[in-house]
Amino acid sequence: MPTLKRLCLLIVSGVNLSCAVSTPIMAADPPRQERTFNGEAGALVLSAQHLMGSEDHVTALVWLQKAAALPNLSAYEKSVIYQMQGSSFYELDQYDNAVAAFDLAVSSGGLLPNERKTLRLNIAQLLIAEHRFEEGAILLEALYAEYPSLGTKITELLWQSWSQAEQYDKALPWAERWFNAASPKERKYYDVLNFLYKNLNMPIKRTDIVQKMIAIWPEDILLWQSWAALLTQTGRAGEADEINSILSQKENFTPAEITQRLLQTQKQP
Numbered sequence: 001m002p003t004l005k006r007l008c009l010l011i012v013s014g015v016n017l018s019c020a021v022s023t024p025i026m027a028a029d030p031p032r033q034e035r036t037f038n039g040e041a042g043a044l045v046l047s048a049q050h051l052m053g054s055e056d057h058v059t060a061l062v063w064l065q066k067a068a069a070l071p072n073l074s075a076y077e078k079s080v081i082y083q084m085q086g087s088s089f090y091e092l093d094q095y096d097n098a099v100a101a102f103d104l105a106v107s108s109g110g111l112l113p114n115e116r117k118t119l120r121l122n123i124a125q126l127l128i129a130e131h132r133f134e135e136g137a138i139l140l141e142a143l144y145a146e147y148p149s150l151g152t153k154i155t156e157l158l159w160q161s162w163s164q165a166e167q168y169d170k171a172l173p174w175a176e177r178w179f180n181a182a183s184p185k186e187r188k189y190y191d192v193l194n195f196l197y198k199n200l201n202m203p204i205k206r207t208d209i210v211q212k213m214i215a216i217w218p219e220d221i222l223l224w225q226s227w228a229a230l231l232t233q234t235g236r237a238g239e240a241d242e243i244n245s246i247l248s249q250k251e252n253f254t255p256a257e258i259t260q261r262l263l264q265t266q267k268q269p
Helices: 002-013 039-053 057-068 075-091 095-107 113-129 133-146 152-164 168-181 187-199 203-216 221-233 237-248 255-267
Strands: none
Touching: 039 057, 039 075, 057 075, 075 095, 075 113, 095 113, 113 133, 113 152, 133 152, 152 168, 152 187, 168 187, 187 203, 203 221, 221 237, 237 255
C-alpha cells in the first residue's frame, strides 16, 4: 500500500527529538515544547528510529514498548511512539497490530488535525486491504462527513469497499456520486453503475445506463445482449426479439454492418 508506506516513512523521519542518546537526564528538565521529545523517552525513540532505518523492526518494537510504558508522556510523544509502532508492525505484516497502534495514535490527542485526518484515511485503507471492508467503509464515511472536500478520493474508496463487502445497497449512493462528479466519464464509470444496478435488481435504472452506453459504444455486442435481456425484463419482448434476431445473424455480416442494423432498431418509433 504505497500511501501507507509513505506515511510510515514520514513518521520515522519527522520525529523531533530535543535530546541525544548520550544526553544525561537532568533532575530538572526545561519545560517541554508541545511537539518535541525530552529525556528518557527521546533516547528510546531515537534508538528505535535507528533500528527501523536498519529494517530491524522486531528490536525497534522492544524499544518502542519501553518508551510507551514510561510515565508522564505528553500527547505528542504518545502519538509518535504509537505511529512508529504501527509502522514497524506494518513492515512485519502484522496488520491487525498496526491498525491497533495507529488507532492509539489517533486517540492520543497529540496529532495536528491534518495529521489525524491522514492517519485515519490510511487506517481505513489498511482495513480494506486486510479484507475488513465494512470497518474500512464505516471509517471512510465518518471521514467524508467531517471532510467532504476529500471528494472523489473518498467516494471511489467507499463504493469499492461496500461492493467488496457485497453490500451493494450501501455502495450505490457513493458510486452514483462518484459517477456524477466525473468529467469526462470513462467506460469504468458506466460499468460500475451497470454492475450495481444489476446486482440490486433495478431494471429501469439499468436500462437507462445501458442505453447510454450503447450510444457511446455501439459496437459492443455484449451491451446489445444486455439491452435485449432488459427489454424482455421490462415488458418489451418484441424489441428484444428484433435485436436477438440481428445478433443471431452476426456471422453473416461484418461487425460494422451488424452495428448499423442494431442502431436502426433504436431509431424506430
